[in-house]
Amino acid sequence: MSKSSGSSPSPTPAVPDMAQMMAQMAQMIAAAQIIQQSNLQAISVPPLPLFASSDTVPACESLYSSFPNVKEKHILDITRHDFRPYGLHKLDFWVQSKADASDGSLETLDKSQGSVKDYPSLDSLLIPLSTYFSILISYALMGGKPKVGCALALRSHSYIASLMEMAKEFQWSYVLEYHVQYMNIRCQEMKQGNYLGWGPIDAQLHTWVTAHPKPASSAFPSSSKWSSRGNVSKQMCHDWNDGKCSDPCPGGQIHGCCNCHTKDHTWKDLKCPGPKAHS
Secondary structure, three states, X not given: OOOOXXXXXXXXXXXXXXXHHHHHXXXXXXXXXXXXXXXXXXXXXXXXXXXXXXXXXXXXXXHHHHOOOOOHHHHHHHHHOOOOHHHHHHHOHHHHXXXXXXXXXXXXXXXXXXXXXXXXXXXXXXXXXXXXXXXHXXXXXXXXXXXXXXXXXXXXHHHHHHHHHHHHHEOHHHHXXXXXXXXXXXXXXXXXXXXXXXXXXXXXXXXXXXXXXXXXXXXXXXXXXXXXXXXXXXXXXXXXXXXXXXXXXXXXXXXXXXXXXOOOOOOOOOOOOOOOOOO
């Protein structure tokens, strides 16, 4: 009979137990790395200072009182998202004042649907569009949605900037049509509660605009413009008056005084009688 030993050796961990231990260690290392990164980020990013203001802002009784120069029905249409893009000129105080100065014109303005003719330039659109956005932002803030109001403020600024950039490069009528289509889409989204569509460029609409660049303007005056300045051979050479031109003049101009048009001296000469009156 064989004798059993007094103490048995420690059992070797099974392979599945070793795998589990390795997995736990990997999780612990990953967690430590996340904590370390978050600590580094907290150290590298300084906290923002508290917003302190000594300004006293009066409480607004209503959205209508905040915009006394805009008719109540227009404000109501804006909050209902029924305000049409071509009607933006009704929010322009200067346009209203001009119409009010003419009999019956203000009533005609209120009833008009608006058209391309009401927006001959970028300024004619941006001025009332800024009022439109101000009403929307105030509507969100007064409605207890400050985050939406802040987002609208940022996105409206981005949208106006994109219109300004497009107006530099492309024909205005197509930029205006881009805005009309863009605003129609945003109004439908806002009726569904989505106010965050403003800002990003609509790729499909933008492609249509980029197909109509502004005509390239010449960097130098044309020959016809130069000829309109008169015959060069009858002009006095300024370089000769400053002692910088060779004789004869390579530019074909007259070597004479620029002041009195006399050929025997320059404009610096003391005997010059002064400027000559000539038609």
